[in-house]
Amino acid sequence: MKTVLVTGAVRNTGLAIARRFAADGWGVALTSRDAAAAEATARALKAEFPQCEALGIGMDPAKVADIRAAFAAVRDRFGSLDAYVNNAANLGVGYSVLNSTEADWDAVMNANARAAFFGAQEAVKLMDQRNVANVGVLPITNANSQLHTGKLVTLETGNNGNWQHSSGSLVFISSCHAKKAMPARILYTASKAAVGGIVRSLAVELGPLGIRANAILAGAIRTDRWDGFSDEEIAKRRARWPIGRETTGDQIAAMCAFLCSDAAATITGAEIPVDSGIGVCLLANNPNWMESDPDNAKYLEATKNTKGTKE
Ligand SMILES: NC(=O)c1ccc[n+]([C@@H]2O[C@H](COP(=O)([O-])OP(=O)(O)OC[C@H]3O[C@@H](n4cnc5c(N)ncnc54)[C@H](OP(=O)(O)O)[C@@H]3O)[C@@H](O)[C@H]2O)c1
Numbered sequence: 001m002k003t004v005l006v007t008g009a010v011r012n013t014g015l016a017i018a019r020r021f022a023a024d025g026w027g028v029a030l031t032s033r034d035a036a037a038a039e040a041t042a043r044a045l046k047a048e049f050p051q052c053e054a055l056g057i058g059m060d061p062a063k064v065a066d067i068r069a070a071f072a073a074v075r076d077r078f079g080s081l082d083a084y085v086n087n088a089a090n091l092g093v094g095y096s097v098l099n100s101t102e103a104d105w106d107a108v109m110n111a112n113a114r115a116a117f118f119g120a121q122e123a124v125k126l127m128d129q130r131n132v133a134n135v136g137v138l139p140i141t142n143a144n145s146q147l148h149t150g151k152l153v154t155l156e157t158g159n160n161g162n163w164q165h166s167s168g169s170l171v172f173i174s175s176c177h178a179k180k181a182m183p184a185r186i187l188y189t190a191s192k193a194a195v196g197g198i199v200r201s202l203a204v205e206l207g208p209l210g211i212r213a214n215a216i217l218a219g220a221i222r223t224d225r226w227d228g229f230s231d232e233e234i235a236k237r238r239a240r241w242p243i244g245r246e247t248t249g250d251q252i253a254a255m256c257a258f259l260c261s262d263a264a265a266t267i268t269g270a271e272i273p274v275d276s277g278i279g280v281c282l283l284a285n286n287p288n289w290m291e292s293d294p295d296n297a298k299y300l301e302a303t304k305n306t307k308g309t310k311e
Contacts, residue, residue, distance in 0.1 A: 001053065003027035003078040004260065005070070007061055007119065008088025010037045012223040013173065016249025017085050017256050018045060022052040024257060029074045031059035031088065053078070061088045061115035062107065071122035083260040084123035086116050086195075087173040092188030100187055112191035116198050120170050120213065127168035127211055167210035169260040172199055173252065174271060176219035176279035196271050203269030212268035214259050219275025222246040242277030 002025075009018040009030035018030045022045045030045075032038040035058025042056035055077050059070040074081055090111035095104050177185060178192035195215055202213035220241050226234065238244050255274050258264055273279045 001025065001027045001078075002082040003029065003053075003074070003080065004083040004085060005029040005031070005074050005081060005123065006085040006087055007031045007059065007070075007115070010034070010041045013218070013221055013249040013252050014085075014087040015041065017087060017173075017253040018054075019048070020250065020253035020257050021083075021260075022049040022054060025049075025051045026082075027053040027055075027078050029055040029057060029070075029078065031057045031061075031070055033058065033060045061086075061112075061119070062090070062110040064114070064118045067115060067118050068122055071119075071126060075126055081123055081126035081168070083169045083171065083256075084119060084127075085171045085173065085256055085260075086119050088115065089173070089175075090188070090191075092185055092191065094184050095187040096184045097186050105187055108187035109191050109194070112188070113194035113198070116172055116195050120198065120202055123170055124168070124206060124209075124211060168206075168212070169264070170199075170202060170206075170211065170213040171256050171259050172213070172215040174199075174215040174217050176217050176273065176275045178215070178217055178271065179279060199271065200269045207268055212259075212264070214264075214267060214269070215271045216252060216255050216259075217271050217273040217275060217279055218247065218252055219273070219278040220246050221252065222248055240278075240281070242281055245276065247274055247276050 004021045004026050006014055006018045006021070006028065007030075008014040010032040014030070018028050018041070022028045028042075028045060030038055030041055032041070035056070038056030038058055040056065042054035045052060045054040055073065057070045057073050059066045061067065071081075088111065090108045092108040092112075095108065172195050174195045175188070175192045177189045178196050181189050199213045199215045202211075206213060220237075226246075229237075238246065252274055255272065259267065259272075
């Protein structure tokens, strides 16, 4: 049974991703800062998809010790890992250049960028323990993965004898904010841009070991935060996006499933948009676009006064 760890997976996009892997028969470990909620979600997955194995783990992505403990729990339960989906995030709403404190920077960057890095570090150890000892100490010298020890780790040995086979996949749920900016999201934007650098570096360092790393530039996802929107508000949102409708958690999950499949065996270091086209929408580049729309003006005013994770 293949195994995956999905962070922040008791609601919204993370839950959709966990459900997709469970439906596909994977062993699914999932995290939440609320351990009881994670355990309840794991029980619900097992009830809905009896063929899967599910494990709920309490983990705050902003704490490296929590991350390490979560992977230890995965190792104890499943022994190894095939895929890691870094989904949990501090949405960093309301942080502007002038109102952000050092503590705000740490909160957003730790939950998003630092968690991405240390999550990947732990995931890789569980994905390929045979070769991982070489990763930290030995620079890769050429495209054939000739390592400085004099030991040759070929593409064949690094990929269990078959280079078309993916031995591990790291997927980071990033954001269209990694490439574009809007007011009062500066820390979130910085953290998601950092994820892009982490992904590219992981791709280069881990490719020879058969481990791939990619980011999904998500956007316009329907979540429980939409529950309070009127039909008119939803229609206005949709009208601003090229595709004209929101992206669902299931669509993000489908991209995760693809990136963790052998069909994606040669895709690494990519940032792939799944965002209803918002990431290429020129309207979003107009610095006045928020104020020019009465709904956005309202939203912008609210974010000035309320730092947090609610959009
Ligand atoms: N919604 C969108 O339109 C959108 C757009 C672009 C990118 N994304 C990205 O897609 C992913 C999922 O987004 P979503 O909207 O589905 O997210 P969400 O449900 O709001 O957040 C995902 C999980 O992250 C954890 N989390 C929230 N705030 C946190 C904090 N301050 N510190 C640490 N963990 C925190 C929560 O898990 P627990 O409370 O259970 O710990 C939460 O369930 C995120 O990486 C987000 O950046 C979303």
